[in-house]
Amino acid sequence: xxxxxxKARELLATKTVQVIIGYARGGGGxxxxxxxxxxxxxxxxxxxxxxxxxxxxxxxxxxxRKLGKAALVATPAALRAILQLAAENQIAEGELLALAVGADxxxxxxxxxxxxxxxxxxxxxxxxxxxEELHKYEAMGLEERRRFWEEQFxxxxxxxxxxxxxxxxxxxxxxVECNQPQWIPVPAHDLGNLEWNVMRxxxxxxxxxxxxxxxxxxxxxxxxxxxxxxxxxxxFTVFGSRSGRSAKGDNALSTFKPNDPExxxx
Amino acid sequence: xxxxNPKIVAFVCNWCTYAGADLTGTSRMKYAPQVSIVRFxxxxxxxxxxLLKAFAGGADGxxxxxxxxxxxxxxxGNFHARRRWVVFRGLMDFLGIDVRRVQFSWVSAAEGAxxxxxxxxxxxxxxxxxxxxxxxxxxxxxxx
Numbered sequence: 001x002x003x004x005x006x007k008a009r010e011l012l013a014t015k016t017v018q019v020i021i022g023y024a025r026g027g028g029g030x031x032x033x034x035x036x037x038x039x040x041x042x043x044x045x046x047x048x049x050x051x052x053x054x055x056x057x058x059x060x061x062x063x064x065r066k067l068g069k070a071a072l073v074a075t076p077a078a079l080r081a082i083l084q085l086a087a088e089n090q091i092a093e094g095e096l097l098a099l100a101v102g103a104d105x106x107x108x109x110x111x112x113x114x115x116x117x118x119x120x121x122x123x124x125x126x127x128x129x130x131x132e133e134l135h136k137y138e139a140m141g142l143e144e145r146r147r148f149w150e151e152q153f154x155x156x157x158x159x160x161x162x163x164x165x166x167x168x169x170x171x172x173x174x175x176v177e178c179n180q181p182q183w184i185p186v187p188a189h190d191l192g193n194l195e196w197n198v199m200r201x202x203x204x205x206x207x208x209x210x211x212x213x214x215x216x217x218x219x220x221x222x223x224x225x226x227x228x229x230x231x232x233x234x235x236f237t238v239f240g241s242r243s244g245r246s247a248k249g250d251n252a253l254s255t256f257k258p259n260d261p262e263x264x265x266x
Numbered sequence: 267x268x269x270x271n272p273k274i275v276a277f278v279c280n281w282c283t284y285a286g287a288d289l290t291g292t293s294r295m296k297y298a299p300q301v302s303i304v305r306f307x308x309x310x311x312x313x314x315x316x317l318l319k320a321f322a323g324g325a326d327g328x329x330x331x332x333x334x335x336x337x338x339x340x341x342x343g344n345f346h347a348r349r350r351w352v353v354f355r356g357l358m359d360f361l362g363i364d365v366r367r368v369q370f371s372w373v374s375a376a377e378g379a380x381x382x383x384x385x386x387x388x389x390x391x392x393x394x395x396x397x398x399x400x401x402x403x404x405x406x407x408x409x410x
Contacts, residue, residue, distance in 0.1 A: 137360070146362025146400060175315075183315055191404040195318050198357065202314055205353045227357065234356035239349065253353065256345035258335065264355060265348070266371040266384060 001047055004073065007099065007106045008042040011071050017097055018068025021058055023051040033058065037067065047073060047101045053165075054211040056081035060090055060170035071108070074098040077211030079109070079119050080244025081167040084209050086112050087247055090170060112247035119245060126229075134229055149194075155220040156193040158186070162200060162224050165217035168207050175199060201227040206235045206252030209244035272326040272392040274301045276385070277312045279332035281339040282374045289378030297382035298389035301329065308332065310343025314354045317368060321401045327392035329384065331371040344372070366391060367398060 008020045019037050022045045026032030031051040034044055035058075056078045058064045072078060079098055085091045098109040100118055109115045126134075137145060160176065163169040176184045176196065184199065185192035200214075201224075208228040215225035235252045236242055238261060243251065278284045284305045290297060306312055309332030320328055330351070338344040355365050369388045373381045 142359070142362050142364060144362070145360065149361050150404075183319075189404075191322055194361075194404060195315070195322070198318060198361070199315060201357055202350075202354065205357075227360065230360045231353055231357060234353055238352055253346070253349050256342065256349050258345065260345070260348055261352065262335075262348055264351075264365075264370060266369060266387075 001045070003104060003106045004047055004099065004101055005042045005045050007108065008036060008045055008071070009039045011097070011108075012036070012039040012042065016069075017071040019064075019070045020045065020073070020099075021055050021064070021070050022073035022099075023047060023053070023055075035064070035067065045073070051075065052213075052216065054078050054081055054167050054209075054213045056085065056167040057165060057213070059085060059096065059167070069094075069096060071097045071099055074100055074109075075211075076119065076122060077209055077213075078167075079115050080209035081211060083112065083115055083119065083247045084168060084207060084244040085170075087243075087249055087251070088168075088207070093247075116246060123245070130229075134226060134233070137226060138230075150190065152222045153193040153197055154190060156188055156197065156222060157220060158188040158193065158196060159219060161217040161219060162214035165213040166204070167211070167213075168204060168209070169200075175203075197222075197224070197227065200224070201231060204228055205231040206239075206241070206254075207243050208232060270393055270396060272300055272389060272397070273324055274298075274327045274329060274385070274389060274392060275320040275323075275325045276301050276303045276329035276331065277306060277309075277316060277320075278303055278329075278373075279309050279312075279339075279344075280305055280307050282333035282337060282372075283331040283381065285375035286373040286377045286381045289375065290381045291378075293378045295378060295382045297385045300389055301385050308338065308340050308343035309347035310338075310340065312347060314350065317354075321367075321398060322405060324402060326367070326398045327388055327395070328368045329371065329388055330368065331373045331381075331384065334372040334374055337374060363401070364395065366395060 011017045019035050022034055023031040024034035024044045025046050033055055036042055036044060054077050055072055082098060093112055098115055100107040100109055109118055184196050210232055212225040215223050218224055239252045241252045287303060312330055317328055332344050335344060351370050359365050371384050
């Protein structure tokens with residue numbers, strides 16, 4: 001933590017960056033996002049296990065971009081989000097610097113290539129518990145699964161916190177705000193809730209970097225990350241690609257191979 | 267279930283399957299009449315939301331069909347659509363929606379007989395599956 005604070009002080013004092021996007025202590029023992037713009041205020045920064053939010057979500061916000069070049073205190077998921085945003089041409093090389101915080105050091109990653117190498121060196125499969133969680137629902141019968149999700153979505157408030165928390169839901173005009181035609185009904189009833197959640201998952205297919213912030217942001221605890229995980233696995237097993245690993249290249253659904261599997265097509 | 271007349275919506279591309287279905291008619295082949303055809307420029311244009319809206323509007327089954335691979339009028343629309351269908355099927359299954367209710371197919375402009383067979387087989391399957399009551403029950407406040 002001291003290494004992080006002194007690095008932040010140095011970056012701001014030398015005007016290498018204009019803002020540090022990091023974590024500060026919030027209420028109830030939780031960490032909250034903080035935007036440090038003066039070296040003297042760098043001591044507000046913290047980093048521990050409670051720092052889970054994917055801060056890359058702020059990179060596409062105009063009010064944050066306006067602050068100038070940023071250094072982002074990055075969890076592994078935030079690094080993947082940066083790479084995915086770069087691959088989608090949302091951020092350019094040199095526009096930001098990532099601070100990968102280790103046990104007692106801070107590694108500044110200044111280029112996308114450095115972030116790619118950092119992510120690749122620590123890339124791993126899901127933990128046994130995470131695999132088990134997904135498997136638990138897949139092992140259910142179709143009807144049981146339908147009831148499970150119907151019950152989950154019945155609590156959805158259409159608050160769109162999942163969208164706000166997602167670093168890759170950056171469209172300035174989302175389909176849910178379109179009303180000619182009205183793709184997603186405004187009231188939070190069962191049909192609209194299902195349509196919204198299907199659309200959110202589909203629009204993130206081949207793009208989600210698996211940070212889990214959608215599920216964490218949900219005020220009624222719908223396990224939204226499961227939908228994304230299911231599609232991450234589908235995209236990886238069928239098309240062999242994983243998002244958030246490279247700052248270049250197409251998303252799985254914006255490209256194709258002539259010999260993609262089609263055994264389900266009559 | 268034998269007297270159940272399923273409502274089937276077919277989303278087809280203009281260049282292959284729509285022409286194929288036309289050929290079925292001009293060849294005077296008879297096939298199941300429960301299908302409503304919606305013509306699109308390309309399978310690449312057939313968004314998954316359209317499929318959901320068809321179910322919300324009371325469809326019991328859906329057919330999505332277009333040009334065979336390498337035959338797309340816009341060269342790659344069907345290849346992109348194919349990837350999207352793979353992912354969409356995975357999601358539908360995970361949400362507990364029976365993927366047998368959506369039949370994907372390639373029908374060229376010369377395959378009038380294949381179109382008739384596709385519609386007949388899909389109609390039979392949907393008839394066996396019965397009305398899509400689970401989905402239609404979701405239609406709630408102010409939707410119809």
